[in-house]
Amino acid sequence: MRVLVLGSCLLLQAPGGKKLADNVKVIVRCRPLNKKEVAVSAAEVVTVEERRGTISVRDPEAPKVFTFDQVYDQKSLQTTVYKESAENIIDAVLEGFNGTIFAYGQTGTGKTFTMTGASCDASLPGIVPQSFEQIFNTITNSQGKQYLVRASYLEIYNEDVRDLLSRDHTRKLAVRENPDTGVYVEDLTSIVVKGTKEITKVMNVGLKNRVVGATNANDQSSRSHSIFMIDIECSEIDEAGEAHLRSGRLNLVDLAGSERQSKTGAAGERLKEGAKINLSLTALGQVIKALVESKSGAHIPYRNSSLTPGLFEFCACPWCTWFVQDSLGGNSKTMMVATIGPADSNFSETMSTLGYAHRAKSIKNRPKINEDPKDALLREYQEEILRLKEQLGKGGKKRSGKRRKPRTIKFDANGQEIPPEEGEDQEESDDDEGKDGVTDEAELARIREEELRKLEEEKAAMMADNTMLEETKTQLLAQMSARQGEIQQEQRQAAQLASKIKALESKLLVGGKSIEEHTAEQERQLRARQRQLQEQAAQAAQLQAELEARRERREAVEESYTSLEKEVEHKTKKLEKVFHKLKEIEQRINVMHERFAHQREEVQIQTEEAQKRLRLKQLIIEHFIPPTEADKLRRRAFFDEAAGTWALRPITETDDLESTVTRDRPKSAFASRNRAITVFAQMQAAVDTNPRYKADNIMAVELDMPERTTMDYSGPSVSARAQEALDAALRDEGDVVIGQSTDDFIDEIIRKKRREEKMASKRQRPGTAKGPKRTGTGRSNGPAEEFPSRRGLVKERA
Numbered sequence: 001m002r003v004l005v006l007g008s009c010l011l012l013q014a015p016g017g018k019k020l021a022d023n024v025k026v027i028v029r030c031r032p033l034n035k036k037e038v039a040v041s042a043a044e045v046v047t048v049e050e051r052r053g054t055i056s057v058r059d060p061e062a063p064k065v066f067t068f069d070q071v072y073d074q075k076s077l078q079t080t081v082y083k084e085s086a087e088n089i090i091d092a093v094l095e096g097f098n099g100t101i102f103a104y105g106q107t108g109t110g111k112t113f114t115m116t117g118a119s120c121d122a123s124l125p126g127i128v129p130q131s132f133e134q135i136f137n138t139i140t141n142s143q144g145k146q147y148l149v150r151a152s153y154l155e156i157y158n159e160d161v162r163d164l165l166s167r168d169h170t171r172k173l174a175v176r177e178n179p180d181t182g183v184y185v186e187d188l189t190s191i192v193v194k195g196t197k198e199i200t201k202v203m204n205v206g207l208k209n210r211v212v213g214a215t216n217a218n219d220q221s222s223r224s225h226s227i228f229m230i231d232i233e234c235s236e237i238d239e240a241g242e243a244h245l246r247s248g249r250l251n252l253v254d255l256a257g258s259e260r261q262s263k264t265g266a267a268g269e270r271l272k273e274g275a276k277i278n279l280s281l282t283a284l285g286q287v288i289k290a291l292v293e294s295k296s297g298a299h300i301p302y303r304n305s306s307l308t309p310g311l312f313e314f315c316a317c318p319w320c321t322w323f324v325q326d327s328l329g330g331n332s333k334t335m336m337v338a339t340i341g342p343a344d345s346n347f348s349e350t351m352s353t354l355g356y357a358h359r360a361k362s363i364k365n366r367p368k369i370n371e372d373p374k375d376a377l378l379r380e381y382q383e384e385i386l387r388l389k390e391q392l393g394k395g396g397k398k399r400s401g402k403r404r405k406p407r408t409i410k411f412d413a414n415g416q417e418i419p420p421e422e423g424e425d426q427e428e429s430d431d432d433e434g435k436d437g438v439t440d441e442a443e444l445a446r447i448r449e450e451e452l453r454k455l456e457e458e459k460a461a462m463m464a465d466n467t468m469l470e471e472t473k474t475q476l477l478a479q480m481s482a483r484q485g486e487i488q489q490e491q492r493q494a495a496q497l498a499s500k501i502k503a504l505e506s507k508l509l510v511g512g513k514s515i516e517e518h519t520a521e522q523e524r525q526l527r528a529r530q531r532q533l534q535e536q537a538a539q540a541a542q543l544q545a546e547l548e549a550r551r552e553r554r555e556a557v558e559e560s561y562t563s564l565e566k567e568v569e570h571k572t573k574k575l576e577k578v579f580h581k582l583k584e585i586e587q588r589i590n591v592m593h594e595r596f597a598h599q600r601e602e603v604q605i606q607t608e609e610a611q612k613r614l615r616l617k618q619l620i621i622e623h624f625i626p627p628t629e630a631d632k633l634r635r636r637a638f639f640d641e642a643a644g645t646w647a648l649r650p651i652t653e654t655d656d657l658e659s660t661v662t663r664d665r666p667k668s669a670f671a672s673r674n675r676a677i678t679v680f681a682q683m684q685a686a687v688d689t690n691p692r693y694k695a696d697n698i699m700a701v702e703l704d705m706p707e708r709t710t711m712d713y714s715g716p717s718v719s720a721r722a723q724e725a726l727d728a729a730l731r732d733e734g735d736v737v738i739g740q741s742t743d744d745f746i747d748e749i750i751r752k753k754r755r756e757e758k759m760a761s762k763r764q765r766p767g768t769a770k771g772p773k774r775t776g777t778g779r780s781n782g783p784a785e786e787f788p789s790r791r792g793l794v795k796e797r798a
């Protein structure tokens with residue numbers, strides 16, 4: 001299998017040059033809800049997923065999902081639809097294929113909008129006007145090719161074929177069949193167009209003549225099928241100098257909308273039209289069905305076929321049959337644009353359209369380049385131009401044989417013509433003629449002018465010559481005038497031929513233009529581009545994410561290397577870059593580390609300072625503010641985020657109650673008064689208004705004694721003996737006797753005590769009283785001093 005790339009069109013070619021089948025391309029476009037649907041708040045049942053190419057229709061019973069070559073949602077742009085779907089077909093037509101783009105769908109779903117554009121908005125051109133731009137841009141930019149472009153526009157209304165470009169566009173045209181060239185519409189106007197402006201004019205003339213009418217479903221409903229045909233013939237000289245001719249025909253079809261009569265509210269003429277339209281569309285549907293169901297490669301008998309009953313109703317003419325035959329299952333690159341509405345009220349029509357469209361996907365066409373067609377007008381033109389030029393080169397007359405060079409006639413003194421010198425009156429050699437045996441027409445014109453001028457001069461000279469015989473003179477003058485007339489006749493004929501050639505040549509388009517034309521063309525293209533860009537800008541936001549993803553993918557692809565060496569080189573460079581970056585980052589990190597360390601130190605110092613101040617405050621609070629007050633303050637304190645400081649809430653009643661001990665009214669106060677008041681003050685108040693003695697200024701506060709909160713100590717009970725010993729011990733420390741047991745020590749003390757008592761009683765008896773006797777301790781503190789000291793006791797014991 002070979003793959004041929006022609007322009008942007010990809011063709012699969014089987015071995016042996018046989019073209020492979022090319023499926024009919026099917027795209028679906030959903031229009032937005034229209035005003036009426038919005039007014040009744042119609043629900044949308046159609047979901048379009050452009051990326052997946054699917055259309056889902058919400059059906060309560062079983063939701064349906066259809067897949068197509070391309071789908072477009074309510075927001076799709078005219079330019080997007082064209083660029084993505086139609087452009088390839090136009091390119092193919094310019095290469096010599098036949099192409100058909102037809103819109104099919106319920107009435108009011110946007111067939112005309114998609115094909116022709118919005119009637120009220122020229123900035124929304126449909127497929128037809130956009131194809132004009134593409135065709136003429138391609139021709140302008142081509143090199144070494146000659147084109148002939150013709151446009152025709154016809155409509156099929158109630159089975160009649162009508163010429164939309166004719167003066168009498170209601171005239172029914174006859175359809176004939178030519179055994180060589182096939183079926184054709186007799187007298188169909190075909191206008192040679194040389195640019196976008198001209199072909200747009202042609203389209204507008206046809207649109208004005210088209211039958212449209214208002215129905216419930218559409219104010220501007222197309223009541224006929226319309227076909228805008230563009231024939232493009234291209235001739236190219238190959239390297240061997242041989243001319244090749246190709247011809248492609250583009251059919252741009254806007255079918256009338258299928259409709260339910262009950263819905264459209266049609267009556268009378270409209271009802272009849274509707275019935276015909278439906279019939280023809282049903283027939284078209286049947287053709288599609290038959291094509292899909294037939295075995296691959298089998299012959300489809302388009303006429304009188306049991307497979308396609310009712311096909312004639314599409315239009316009862318062979319032309320339509322031929323048209324359908326070529327576009328569906330024949331020699332054509334075909335695209336079907338199915339248009340649908342999103343509203344639930346159109347559910348059944350939408351399902352039906354999608355069903356047809358889905359079936360049409362399986363139709364296989366066999367497009368081929370139309371080479372050297374017999375009926376090519378371009379060839380006729382080229383041949384005619386050549387013939388005329390030849391004629392022009394031969395002096396404006398069809399002359400055979402050699403041509404005489406113009407000669408100046410000379411006379412002798414007697415007025416006799418001097419015969420030409422040798423070689424002077426020679427016939428022109430073939431070498432003197434142009435390449436194709438034709439002398440350059442400008443040169444020929446110059447020679448004629450020269451001859452005329454000389455004849456005039458000779459005539460004047462002869463008139464002035466008195467030596468000549470009158471008779472001879474008259475004869476020669478007559479000859480000269482005849483020759484003059486001959487030359488003038490040749491001049492007229494040449495001018496006629498030249499204008500004919502010019503007219504024919506002007507119909508042919510060649511690539512490559514003058515700088516001025518080219519600049520003007522570029523400016524026009526630029527304006528068109530700007531318009532497109534504006535439209536696309538609206539979509540830009542949506543596409544942003546997609547572009548990002550694509551960019552990433554592209555970068556990934558760029559990184560796929562052609563060789564190992566390149567990969568190493570690239571990666572080394574990358575590594576160096578990364579290393580350099582790493583160094584920079586390390587340096588920055590070091591600087592940051594130093595800065596952070598410095599800051600940390602500062603923060604530490606500040607924290608320590610703050611802690612010191614805090615401890616000082618705690619010290620002051622703990623030692624100088626009663627804990628209850630501090631508690632109260634803590635409860636009232638809050639941090640004011642806005643001011644960044646601590647603040648105190650104002651004292652509320654609750655705080656007040658908590659902080660104040662409820663005090664009883666002083667006992668001295670009278671029942672009716674707030675405070676205690678003296679009798680004097682009462683009396684005084686009655687007579688004296690001086691506020692100084694007012695009762696409220698006197699405060700008699702009874703001292704409220706605090707309650708005792710401690711108790712007297714009552715120690716543990718001790719035996720009388722122990723108590724006595726303790727008392728004695730407490731009375732005087734005495735010396736500690738080491739090694740003595742407690743009982744011995746107590747006995748010792750008791751003994752001492754008794755001794756002391758005996759001595760005291762002796763002293764109290766008369767005659768025995770002799771002043772106190774000093775002990776070794778030197779102390780003289782009463783009777784206690786009589787006791788031996790502890791040290792003494794220890795000594796004693798030792």
Ligand SMILES: Nc1ncnc2c1ncn2[C@@H]1O[C@H](COP(=O)(O)OP(=O)(O)OP(=O)(O)O)[C@@H](O)[C@H]1O
Nearest residue numbers: 031032107108109110111112113218221222256257
């Ligand atoms: N994709 C779209 N975006 C915006 N408006 C649209 C779109 N498609 C259709 N419309 C609008 O819907 C209305 C009907 O469209 P149009 O006349 O193209 O329908 P139709 O299918 O050709 O109908 P009919 O079969 O009756 O001729 C028009 O006003 C057109 O501008």
